[in-house]
Amino acid sequence: MANVTFKGNPVTLVGNEVKVGEKAPNFTVLANDLSPVTLETSAGKVRLVSVVPSLDTGVCDAQTRRFNEEISKLGNVELLTISMDLPFAQKRWCAAAGLENVHTVSDHREASFGEAYGVLMKELRLLARAVFVIDSNDTVSYVEYVAEGTTHPNYEAAVEAVKAAK
Template sequence: MAEVTFKGNPVTLLGTQVNVGDKAPDFTVLANDLSEVTLADSKGKVRIISVVPSVDTGVCDQQTRRFNEEASKLNGVEILTISVDLPFAQKRWCAAAGVENISVLSDHRDLSFGKNYGVAIEELRLLSRSVFVVDSNDTVTYAEYVSEVTEHPNYEGVIEAAKAAK
């Protein structure tokens, strides 16, 4: 498992870590209208899955806005941001931030994504900052577990991996 800290303190990640070359595990999360969303809903597309603890915090806000901006440049790539924020809070945040090029989804209900990708922080019931690129055949081509939850992911590495996965 990846060693991850939150503000310098080690945390326990629940679930199974996903590695490059693995078949992407399915999951069920909620859209802002409370409808269920699964990996299979975007089958056949390249996906960037951006994982943040909460869109209401500084780094998460910046990460989500950055991928929203990149979405218009990455034709054929679907970008999903997943956090454990309530769908209602995500909808409010997206409206206030002008985020409309990506899907912001909630894993609050049962941590399906967090456990299936090994990013659920046991001590905090939050998701650990991470990014995955899944190709059109549902194979993981990029997996980044950010070692310190309060730091940014490697945006350039993610974008290059998404372009290469097409």
Template sequence: MAKVTFKGNPVTLAGEEVKVGDQAPNFTALDNNLSEKSLNNYKGVRIISVVPSLDTGVCDAQTRRFNEEATKLDNVSVITISCDLPFAQKRWCGASGLENAITLSDHRDLSFGQAYGVVMKELRLLARAVFVIDSDNKVIYTEYVSEGTNHPDYDSALEVAKGAK
């Protein structure tokens, strides 16, 4: 499993670590209207941006950056997943001017977090991570950010997404 700290303290990640070349695990999460969604609801190349909470500076910046960059790419969508409640995600989308951003809540049963190995057991939050999944549901990029308060490597993830089919 990836080694991750949050605010300098080691955390235990629960679930299965995902590696490049794996078939992307399916999951269920809730959208802003409390509708259940899964990976299969989204087609094409997907950047899955995992954040602990949209209400923090780094998570806000990460979500904005991936969504802004994705508008320049064909056939690429960004799915932001956190344990924030769907109501909080909807409020954040409206306040940020990103009403069309796809945000999913894993709060209910941690289905995504367990499937991708990003549940921080001690906090019941998701660890910061980025996954790029191609249109054949193959994982083509993974990053488990080693310190939860740091930014991910945006450029590497976006470069992989640009070249994906």
């Protein structure tokens, strides 16, 4: 498993580490209207999956805005931001942020995504910061488990991976 810290403290990641070249694991999370969202929901598209501990923090806010801006330029790419935030809080954050291209989804109910992608922090029951690119054939083409949960991911590498997957 990836070695990850949060605020300098080591955390235990629950689930399976995902690797480039593997078939993307399925998951079930909740949209803002409480409807289920799965990997199949965006079948046939390239997906950038941005995983954040909570939208209500500075780095998570910045990460979501940055990927929203970058992906909006590419067309036909699904941007999913996944956190343990409640769907209602995610909807409120999106409205306040004025973002249109990002789909925030919540893993709070079952931690299905967290366990399937190995990003569930056992000690905090939050998701570790990570980025995954999944191509239109559901193959993982990019993975970044961010080593320190309070730092930014490699935006440039993730966006280049999306471009390569198109």
